[in-house]
Amino acid sequence: MARAAETRRRTRIQVEKEGQILSSALDVFAQSGFAGATLDDIATGAGMSKPNLIYYFDSKEEVYRAVLGRTLETWLEPLAALDPGGEPLAEIRGYIQRKLEMSRDRPQESRLFAGEILAGAPLIRDVLEGELKDLVDEKVALIRRWIAAGKLAPHDPYHLIFALWATTQHYADFDAQVRAVLGRESDEATRYAGAERFMEEVILRGLRPDT
Amino acid sequence: MARAAETRRRTRIQVEKEGQILSSALDVFAQSGFAGATLDDIATGAGMSKPNLIYYFDSKEEVYRAVLGRTLETWLEPLAALDPGGEPLAEIRGYIQRKLEMSRDRPQESRLFAGEILAGAPLIRDVLEGELKDLVDEKVALIRRWIAAGKLAPHDPYHLIFALWATTQHYADFDAQVRAVLGRESDEATRYAGAERFMEEVILRGLRPDT
DNA sequence: TCTGACCTTGACCAATTGGTCAAAAACTAG
DNA sequence: CTAGTTTTTGACCAATTGGTCAAGGTCAGA
Numbered sequence: 158m159a160r161a162a163e164t165r166r167r168t169r170i171q172v173e174k175e176g177q178i179l180s181s182a183l184d185v186f187a188q189s190g191f192a193g194a195t196l197d198d199i200a201t202g203a204g205m206s207k208p209n210l211i212y213y214f215d216s217k218e219e220v221y222r223a224v225l226g227r228t229l230e231t232w233l234e235p236l237a238a239l240d241p242g243g244e245p246l247a248e249i250r251g252y253i254q255r256k257l258e259m260s261r262d263r264p265q266e267s268r269l270f271a272g273e274i275l276a277g278a279p280l281i282r283d284v285l286e287g288e289l290k291d292l293v294d295e296k297v298a299l300i301r302r303w304i305a306a307g308k309l310a311p312h313d314p315y316h317l318i319f320a321l322w323a324t325t326q327h328y329a330d331f332d333a334q335v336r337a338v339l340g341r342e343s344d345e346a347t348r349y350a351g352a353e354r355f356m357e358e359v360i361l362r363g364l365r366p367d368t
Numbered sequence: 369m370a371r372a373a374e375t376r377r378r379t380r381i382q383v384e385k386e387g388q389i390l391s392s393a394l395d396v397f398a399q400s401g402f403a404g405a406t407l408d409d410i411a412t413g414a415g416m417s418k419p420n421l422i423y424y425f426d427s428k429e430e431v432y433r434a435v436l437g438r439t440l441e442t443w444l445e446p447l448a449a450l451d452p453g454g455e456p457l458a459e460i461r462g463y464i465q466r467k468l469e470m471s472r473d474r475p476q477e478s479r480l481f482a483g484e485i486l487a488g489a490p491l492i493r494d495v496l497e498g499e500l501k502d503l504v505d506e507k508v509a510l511i512r513r514w515i516a517a518g519k520l521a522p523h524d525p526y527h528l529i530f531a532l533w534a535t536t537q538h539y540a541d542f543d544a545q546v547r548a549v550l551g552r553e554s555d556e557a558t559r560y561a562g563a564e565r566f567m568e569e570v571i572l573r574g575l576r577p578d579t
Numbered sequence: 580t581c582t583g584a585c586c587t588t589g590a591c592c593a594a595t596t597g598g599t600c601a602a603a604a605a606c607t608a609g
Numbered sequence: 610c611t612a613g614t615t616t617t618t619g620a621c622c623a624a625t626t627g628g629t630c631a632a633g634g635t636c637a638g639a
Contacts, residue, residue: 168606168607168615168616170605170606170615170616171615171616174616188487188488189403189487190401190403190404190483190486190487191404192400192401192403192404193401193402193403193404193487195595195596195597196596196597196598197595197596197597205617205618206617206618206619207596207597207598207618208598208599208600208617208618208619209616209617209618211597211598211599212615212616212617212618215598216597216598217596217597217598268486271482271486271541271542272401272483272486274541274542274544274545275401275479275482275483275486275541275542276399276400276401276404277399277544278544278545278548282544282548285544285545285548285549286548286551289545289548289549290548290549290551293549312566312569312570313562313565313566315549315550315562316562316563316565316566316567317566317570318549319535319538319539319546319563320531320535320538320566320567320570320571322538322542323534323535323537323538323542324530324531324534324535326534327530327531327533327534328530330482330485330486331482331485331486331533331534333485333488333489333493333496334485334489334496334500335530337489337493337496337497337500337501338496338500338501338504338526338529339526340501351524351526351527352527352530354524354527355523355524355527355528355531356527356531358523358574359523359528359531359570359571359574359575360531360570360571360574362574363569363570363571363573363574364570379585379586379636379637381585381586381636382585382586385586406625406626406627407626407627407628408625408626408627416587416588417587417588417589418588418626418627418628419587419588419589419628419629419630420586420587420588422627422628422629423585423586423587423588426628427627427628428626428627428628
């Protein structure tokens with residue numbers, strides 16, 4: 158284990174350097190994937206030498222795990238924030254907005270997860286089957302209650318969540334494709350405004366109960 | 369250049385071996401990405417030695433390009449099949465079905481593209497900005513005509529296409545996550561049936577004109 | 580069957596890269 | 610200021626891996 162991990166109290170330098178490493182590692186892993194990333198790239202991005210990086214994290218995989226772990230909580234936040242006490246359609250609209258904001262403002266995190274899951278989620282399978290599944294199951298139950306109360310049209314909540322994930326994250330994960338198709342003219346703000354408008358007009362509208 | 373490429377007439381063995389290589393390469397690249405894949409893995413999967421593989425393709429990148437290229441046409445097919453002469457809602461329903469079928473039956477191709485685009489599409493940017501953009505622009509114009517004719521509700525066709533891509537491909541690209549969330553019970557057939565039902569009930573319904 | 584072209588691979592090479600180590604530099608408590 | 614601890618890195622090592630090469634095996638046509 159690295160000193161940083163076994164020492165009881167973390168020094169000022171440890172906190173700083175670990176932060177720089179994780180920040181650089183996020184960029185590199187998101188851009189190149191786990192296999193494509195090199196410790197030298199990460200170290201350079203963090204403004205230090207490779208042995209110095211290894212002084213803080215014992216291995217490339219440990220850096221990767223740390224970045225993933227750090228991002229996970231941020232990632233689950235929007236869904237967790239879905240409020241049972243709120244008005245159903247407004248809550249889901251809020252969720253869409255938060256997810257789109259995350260895609261826009263933190264695309265690296267989105268791509269990091271996309272890469273991990275694309276590869277079969279070898280390192281976070283347990284988190285997906287545990288924390289994530291529990292959270293989703295809880296929100297699915299909530300949506301079912303909203304449906305039973307006649308506040309939402311009756312559609313499978315699991316597939317609703319998948320559709321929201323897929324569509325919102327698409328703009329970060331497949332950014333290269335979206336930009337290519339929309340052409341040079343389209344700027345970021347316009348892209349995301351259009352995405353939000355479409356989702357609210359089509360998906361949200363599809364959730365409105367018949368009455 | 370490899371013999372296979374410069375020879376005028378391809379021998380029986382060339383056709384066979386190149387097919388085996390591309391098939392194996394699809395699996396390996398889809399699973400491990402470009403950087404994570406090794407020529408030995410691909411060669412072994414194709415039932416031959418690494419030098420033998422290099423006899424047919426000059427480099428790892430050339431194998432990768434070949435696999436990407438081969439898959440591209442298949443990939444554009446469903447969108448290209450959108451028929452101007454057909455009934456708008458039925459056409460889009462057919463498109464959703466075809467894309468979901470591709471996700472289910474050819475997940476490796478889906479993941480291959482996802483990986484490439486996630487990395488910024490370094491090798492197919494020109495195709496995305498050329499062929500793909502042209503095809504999308506053409507279909508966007510078609511959808512706009514349908515909207516103008518009052519056959520579809522007025523929503524941005526670009527974002528409609530993105531939403532359909534995102535949602536259908538999600539089931540292949542993020543398979544690990546979908547399975548984890550739905551749990552062990554859910555089998556493939558049920559997953560895809562649920563996805564199709566949701567998309568038809570929500571998205572397709574959202575495209576129906578008001579009248 | 581013979582011959583020339585095609586196919587196959589074991590052995591090898593050089594570059595990359597994850598990780599080690601010892602020694603020096605910087606920091607901090609007393 | 611001093612001694613001990615923490616931090617930093619140049620040099621190095623071993624494993625992996627993309628790609629080469631020469632030698633031997635196989636195949637198709639005459």
